[in-house]
Amino acid sequence: MAQFQDVSKQSALHPKPAGLVLQYGTAGFRTNAKLLDHIMFRMGLLATLRSKKTNATIGVMVTASHNPEEDNGVKLVDPMGEMVTPTWEGYATQLANAEQEDVLAALKEIIEKEAINMSQEADVFIGKDTRSSSESLSKAVLDGVSALGGHNKDYGLVTTPQLHYMVRCQNTQGKYGEATVEGYYTKFCHAFIQLTKNASNCTDDQKHLSVDGANGIGALKVRELESHLKKELHISLFNDGSAGKLNHQCGADFVKVQQNPPTGMTVNSGERCCSFDGDADRIVYYYTDSEGHFHLLDGDKIATLISTFLKELLTQAGLDLEIAVVQTAYANGSSTNYLEETMKVIVRCTKTGVKHLHHAAQEFDIGVYFEANGHGTVLFSEAAQEKVQQLTEDSSGERKRAALLLQNTIDVINQTVGDAISDMLLIEAILAIKGMTIQQWDAMYEDLPSRQLKVKVSDRRVIDTADAERRAVSPAGLQEAIGALVRKYGRARSFVRPSGTEDVVRVYAEADTQESADALAHEVSLAVY
Ligand code: 16G
Ligand code: ZN
Structure with missing residues (x-):
């Protein structure tokens, strides 16, 4: 087919360094920008296939987030603005690692496995961050899209959450908003x-x-x-x-x-x-x-502020909706304790990585999810949104005021993914409405002192975890060793996990004093060797 001739021709202009192996990890592909040209081209191809398969617009974001300027990366965005599904993460890795002469075969394998109708139209939205390498790398993505005959819309410089938002708006025919930066x-x-x-x-x-x-x-x-x-x-x-x-x-x-x-x-x-x-x-x-x-008021403090505010509004509105907070093992023990014991909300713990938290949050009427590092948002189920909407019409007085506040809270939140701008607007609004200072917010609970370390090991994959990364199941004896160390300190907790973005093992420890947290983290890192 002519289509595949174009792919071959274009692919030759975006050659893969022989032997290079990269994986679509928790945050997509991410490494030194010089190694990414072929990855970008191939992700343009894959996004086009994904668009044909879902009959919807797919997003491609060129960014390496908080990594140094020299790095770059790429992530695919699924139709509702969420992260691409695990099966397609697997395809991304396969396609990225196919040697130059095997690209077509790898592509055809995906088409066959997914029974993709190649005559289906495809639409891909593209965005990039401000890195100097982003310009040419996003052009490589565009080459990939056009090589398979896909249409594209290049949003140029946008934040990651802005691109997620555009994709969702487009695929919900404007119901979520207008798919423009304005x-x-x-x-x-x-x-x-x-x-x-x-x-x-x-x-x-x-x-x-x-x-x-x-x-x-x-x-x-x-x-x-x-x-x-x-x-x-x-x-x-x-x-x-x-x-x-x-x-x-x-x-x-x-x-x-x-x-x-x-x-x-x-x-x-x-x-x-x-x-x-x-x-x-x-x-x-x-x-x-x-x-x-x-x-520091991190993602845990942010989740606490937001869930307190939402819970108060639900009470005032007389709405019986189930609200939960989703965290990871990195959540400070004090935050979990405060949420469960004082606020009486459901708390769930998932593995690190936005997709895991997002998924868990979808199971509730209202799911507030935040990683301690500050990535997070709030998800409202369709039914919850309808109930709030209905109440704004059917109620009066205090209940109507609360319902309208809830409605505007839903609208100020970017439900597709964590978004610094939208989170900032929500937090600023809550502090203003509650007449709360940052010091009062900080005083909601006191963080336990904590310490994070990273340890270089020859093969980080020998560490396997369970129970949302809170327990090491291999190598044998490691969990027992951590347990014995933890018992030496007051209010202590510690876990280890292989990083999904760097070739290191991460160690987390918390305890009643900073000295204890530091000592515990150090001792646990020695046990990892
Ligand atoms: C990625 C994840 C982030 C996670 C971090 C952990 C997304 C979009 N980003 O940046 O959520 O906290 O990885 O990195 O999922 P680590 O595995 O190296 O500790
Ligand atoms: Zn980021």
């Missing part, structure tokens, strides 16, 4: 403005927020967002990409791991600050107190 701002900012109308006596000081844009795409988009905020939020933007390097000593990952403010930002004592990561799908908040101590 439509994105209009939807989320309108809901934000509606919410803040419920905040009485908010001073200009309370409306002020310092944002660290990680010198990435999030910074560009915050600038665009500002004009839609009608002065309901006053943003001071730092690390806007004009001088600093992407993710270098700044951004959500740096702040979370280093437990320090980013460089390039003025952090005045007591002031509310937040950091985005390099593709703006993560956010963490922080402040320094009058003694200069740094206080």
